[in-house]
Amino acid sequence: MIWSLNGTLIDLGSDYRRHMSGGNLIINSLDRDQDTGIYQCTAFNTWGIILSCRATLQFAYLDNFKTQTARSAVNVREGQGVVLLCGPPMHSGELTFAWIFNEYPYFVQQDSRRFISQETGSLYIAKVEPSDVGNYTCVVNNSITKGKVLSSPTPLVLRNDGAMGEYEPKIEVNFPDTVPAAKGSTVKLECFALGNPVPEISWRRTSGVPFPSKVKMKNSNAVLEIPHFQQEDTGMYECVAENSRGKNAARGRIAFQAKPHWLQTMIDGALSIEENLFWECKANGKPKPSYSWLRNGDNLMAEGRVQIENGALSIAALNLSDAGMYQCVAENKHGIIYSSAELMVLASPPSFSKNPLKPLLKARSGSEVVLECKPQASPRAISLWKKSNEIVQKNERITLLANGTLKIVNATRRDAGSYTCIAKNQFGTASATGRLLITEPTRITQRPANMEIIVGESIVLPCQIASDPALDVSFSWEFNGQLIDFHGDADHFDRVGGSISGDLMIRNIQLNHGGKYVCVIDTDVESLSASAILVVKGPPGPPDTVAVEEITDSTAQLSWSPGRDNGSPITGYIVQARTPFTVGWQAVDTVPEVINGNTLTATVVGLNAWVEYEFRVVARNSVGMGEPSPASAKTRTEDTSECFSSSLSKIHMQTHTLTDTYTH
Numbered sequence: 307m308i309w310s311l312n313g314t315l316i317d318l319g320s321d322y323r324r325h326m327s328g329g330n331l332i333i334n335s336l337d338r339d340q341d342t343g344i345y346q347c348t349a350f351n352t353w354g355i356i357l358s359c360r361a362t363l364q365f366a367y368l369d370n371f372k373t374q375t376a377r378s379a380v381n382v383r384e385g386q387g388v389v390l391l392c393g394p395p396m397h398s399g400e401l402t403f404a405w406i407f408n409e410y411p412y413f414v415q416q417d418s419r420r421f422i423s424q425e426t427g428s429l430y431i432a433k434v435e436p437s438d439v440g441n442y443t444c445v446v447n448n449s450i451t452k453g454k455v456l457s458s459p460t461p462l463v464l465r466n467d468g469a470m471g472e473y474e475p476k477i478e479v480n481f482p483d484t485v486p487a488a489k490g491s492t493v494k495l496e497c498f499a500l501g502n503p504v505p506e507i508s509w510r511r512t513s514g515v516p517f518p519s520k521v522k523m524k525n526s527n528a529v530l531e532i533p534h535f536q537q538e539d540t541g542m543y544e545c546v547a548e549n550s551r552g553k554n555a556a557r558g559r560i561a562f563q564a565k566p567h568w569l570q571t572m573i574d575g576a577l578s579i580e581e582n583l584f585w586e587c588k589a590n591g592k593p594k595p596s597y598s599w600l601r602n603g604d605n606l607m608a609e610g611r612v613q614i615e616n617g618a619l620s621i622a623a624l625n626l627s628d629a630g631m632y633q634c635v636a637e638n639k640h641g642i643i644y645s646s647a648e649l650m651v652l653a654s655p656p657s658f659s660k661n662p663l664k665p666l667l668k669a670r671s672g673s674e675v676v677l678e679c680k681p682q683a684s685p686r687a688i689s690l691w692k693k694s695n696e697i698v699q700k701n702e703r704i705t706l707l708a709n710g711t712l713k714i715v716n717a718t719r720r721d722a723g724s725y726t727c728i729a730k731n732q733f734g735t736a737s738a739t740g741r742l743l744i745t746e747p748t749r750i751t752q753r754p755a756n757m758e759i760i761v762g763e764s765i766v767l768p769c770q771i772a773s774d775p776a777l778d779v780s781f782s783w784e785f786n787g788q789l790i791d792f793h794g795d796a797d798h799f800d801r802v803g804g805s806i807s808g809d810l811m812i813r814n815i816q817l818n819h820g821g822k823y824v825c826v827i828d829t830d831v832e833s834l835s836a837s838a839i840l841v842v843k844g845p846p847g848p849p850d851t852v853a854v855e856e857i858t859d860s861t862a863q864l865s866w867s868p869g870r871d872n873g874s875p876i877t878g879y880i881v882q883a884r885t886p887f888t889v890g891w892q893a894v895d896t897v898p899e900v901i902n903g904n905t906l907t908a909t910v911v912g913l914n915a916w917v918e919y920e921f922r923v924v925a926r927n928s929v930g931m932g933e934p935s936p937a938s939a940k941t942r943t944e945d946t947s948e949c950f951s952s953s954l955s956k957i958h959m960q961t962h963t964l965t966d967t968y969t970h
Contacts, residue, residue: 307350312343338365348603354631355603356646366399366450371457379461382434385470387500389478390460392427392444399450403427406443406456414442418506418526421498423479430478432504439464474552475501479528480545481556486563487539488640493532497556499547506549512542512557537562565641566591570617572634576650578684583621583628587645589636600633624651652684655734663727663740668777670831671744675717679710679727681736687729694723719744745774748829754810754838758873760929761844763815769808769825769836777829781808786821817844817872843873846925846932855907859915859944865907866923866935874927876903881910882934883921891922891934903927915946 309316309331316331318324323334329349333341342365347358372395382388392403403422405414414420414429421430427444441459448454479498487493499505507527511517518539522531532539540562546555572585589595597617599606608614611622617636621628629651633644661680669675679689689710691698700706705713710729714721726739754767773779781801783790790799790810798819803809808825820842827834847869856863868876879901882891896908903925913919921938924931 308348310346310348311341336365338367341365350603353648354601354629356631356633357600357603357644359644360642364398366448367397368399368401368446368448368451368453368455369396370455371395373458375458377458377460379463381463381465383465383467383470384434384436385472385502386434387476387478387502388431388434388462389500390429390431390442390444390462392429392446392457394427394444394446395455397446397448399448401427402447402449404445404447405429406445408440413445416525416528419504421479421525421528423496423498424494425479425496430498430500432498432500433502434462434464436464438462470502472502472549472551475499475505475547475549475554477545477547477554477556481543481558483558485558485560487532487535487560489535489537489562489564491535493535493539493560495530495543495545495558495560496528497530497545497547498528499554501547501549501551503549503551505547505553508546508548510544510546512544515541532560535560535562562592563640564590564592566595566636566638566643568636568643568645571645572632572647574648574650576652577624578686579625579651579653580623580685583624583649584618585620585632585634585647586618587634587636588617589643591636591638591640593638595636595638598635598637600635602630603633606632626651626653653733654682654684656681656683656687656729656731656736658682658729658736658738663725663738666741666743668743668745668830669717670747671718672747673717673831675714675721675742677712677714677725677727677740677742679712679729679738681710681727681729681738683729683731683733683736685731687731687736689727689729692726692728698725717744743776745776745829745831748773748777748779748827748832748834750827750834750836753836754823754825756839756841758841758843759815761815761817761842761872764811764813765815765840766802767810767812767823767825767838767840769810769827770803771808771827771834773829777831780828782826782828783808783810784824784826785819812840815840815842817842820873841873843927843929845930846871846874846876846927848933849879849923849925849935852921852923852935852938854921854938854941857941857943859946860911860913862910862913862919862921862941862943863907864910864921864923864938868906869925869932869935871927872929872932874929876925876927878902878926879905879908880924880926880931881908881921882924883910883913883919885914885917885919887917913943915943918942 307329316324318326325332341363343363345361345363349356380388380390394401403424405422406412407414416422419432427446429442431438439462441461443459444457446455477499479496481495497507509530520533524531540560542557542559544555544557546553566589568589570586570588572587577583599614599619606612613620617634629649631646631648633646636643658681660682681687691712698704703715707713722742722744724739724741726737728737749772751772752768752770754769757765759765769781792799792801798813800811802811812819820840822837822839824835824837849869850867852864852866854862855865864881881894881896883894884891894910895912896910901908918940920940922934924934926932
């Protein structure tokens with residue numbers, strides 16, 4: 307790495323104050339005369355050169371006023387406005403201004419009548435009063451060095467020819483027609499007027515849009531401050547000075563400004579000799595950025611093969627001298643940005659070391675064959691094909707593509723043989739050879755068939771083929787779209803048969819084994835499949851939600867919901883009951899006596915009075931009896947004495963009714 311100052315190389319060998327550490331430039335004992343300027347780092351290696359962003363080093367200072375003799379007196383009439391000029395000395399860095407009245411530490415206090423501009427340093431008095439007579443000294447402070455200098459006093463003398471009459475405002479402090487403002491900065495606009503009576507200052511946006519809450523008015527409205535300036539703060543601003551004699555106004559536009567930032571940059575490229583390069587970079591900014599291009603740190607000019615248009619660079623017919631480091635530079639008055647990329651220009655003879663032809667390519671008779679020829683070469687090689695030392699000619703079945711690929715459609719046994727791709731450019735020639743083998747199509751000789759099977763049984767799903775002996779064949783099975791894991795589920799699944807058979811054995815079949823089975827046959831040249839649906843039947847699942855709807859001393863009305871039929875329709879139901887006095891569950895009599903598969907209610911009869919019962923239901927189908935349902939809630943039958951008392955009560959009421967009828 308090397309560093310330059312104002313475009314001149316810094317000789318670190320003979321400069322005891324400057325040295326480099328890890329690429330950084332370190333300067334000791336800074337000197338304003340020797341070290342002020344623009345610095346830039348140049349980095350280089352065998353691949354090229356790039357420049358860093360520029361860095362500006364400035365020194366803050368504040369010289370003394372040139373003369374310390376007393377300034378000329380300023381004579382004014384009472385009621386007249388006056389401006390006392392500060393005229394700051396040579397300086398660098400932000401300044402602030404104040405004025406001393408007569409002697410330190412009596413400073414001029416700003417109000418609606420007096421204003422000190424932080425742009426010019428001058429003191430403005432809108433309307434002079436007798437109390438203003440005296441000596442005024444301008445105090446200049448450097449915000450960076452904290453240095454301070456004082457001007458010679460300026461006497462303000464009141465004339466004796468009488469007071470000045472009233473007059474309309476005259477704006478003495480205003481802002482430019484256009485004020486550039488950077489995004490995020492704090493913008494301050496000054497506006498002050500002389501006049502009698504003392505004018506009042508107000509601000510507005512000519513668009514009528516009110517000021518946001520962040521906008522501040524300071525120094526009796528003489529200063530408008532906009533912190534964190536954004537795009538929406540742009541526009542025309544107006545200052546109005548008004549008194550009883552009239553008003554005056556000043557206008558200026560605040561324009562949004564921003565340093566460039568990248569929208570699009572280029573990336574490293576590796577192109578063959580004689581190819582064309584196109585790079586484009588895009589940046590946004592206010593004002594609109596201008597573009598330039600560097601190659602290995604030097605300005606790139608548009609001439610001959612090189613064309614530059616804004617942020618676009620194109621170079622036609624690349625040669626080796628075009629290789630190097632390129633930089634796109636976008637710049638406006640607020641900043642400059644760089645984007646870097648490397649261009650490699652390749653020039654080499656053809657080589658098949660990384661992309662050789664396959665030694666053996668198998669293809670099915672009647673299929674499309676693609677022989678790829680992809681040598682590395684710069685520029686791209688021209689390819690031709692030979693079969694057994696004879697050049698391959700194009701015909702209705704054979705096509706040679708632009709990228710060197712040889713395509714054969716509807717391949718036959720006659721297309722088999724040894725093929726050689728020969729690649730050539732101006733730097734040399736290379737070749738690669740491979741053999742094409744045409745095989746007969748594979749046929750499935752026995753396919754799996756759709757089946758119905760009972761839980762617990764075992765079956766074999768056949769999958770057998772006839773194939774060309776030159777092919778490698780593999781079998782796999784899928785169940786409901788998922789590959790069967792023969793190791794993980796060896797208890798149920800197993801492969802049986804020889805090299806031309808992929809039969810699947812399923813042992814101890816369960817209900818969850820029902821679904822779609824696919825046999826997949828993969829060879830070197832094709833993939834085939836055959837499928838079958840396996841329906842597994844089993845006893846019904848348990849009924850659900852057994853409920854006692856009504857109960858008497860000897861009967862119970864039941865209802866339930868059906869369970870799963872598990873592949874075979876439910877043909878009937880059996881009701882079972884148990885009490886604290888029975889051993890386990892017992893079948894009970896029902897009405898209807900035989901409950902068919904479509905019936906979901908029944909009445910249990912022959913129950914004992916005043917006994918607590920639980921009920922459950924068992925379904926059956928053609929496979930067998932299923933699991934019982936969950937038990938119903940415990941329910942007690944009614945007491946026979948209650949039934950007897952109820953009957954007597956009914957008889958008594960009937961007798962009473964007959965007696966009354968006879969009496970009447």
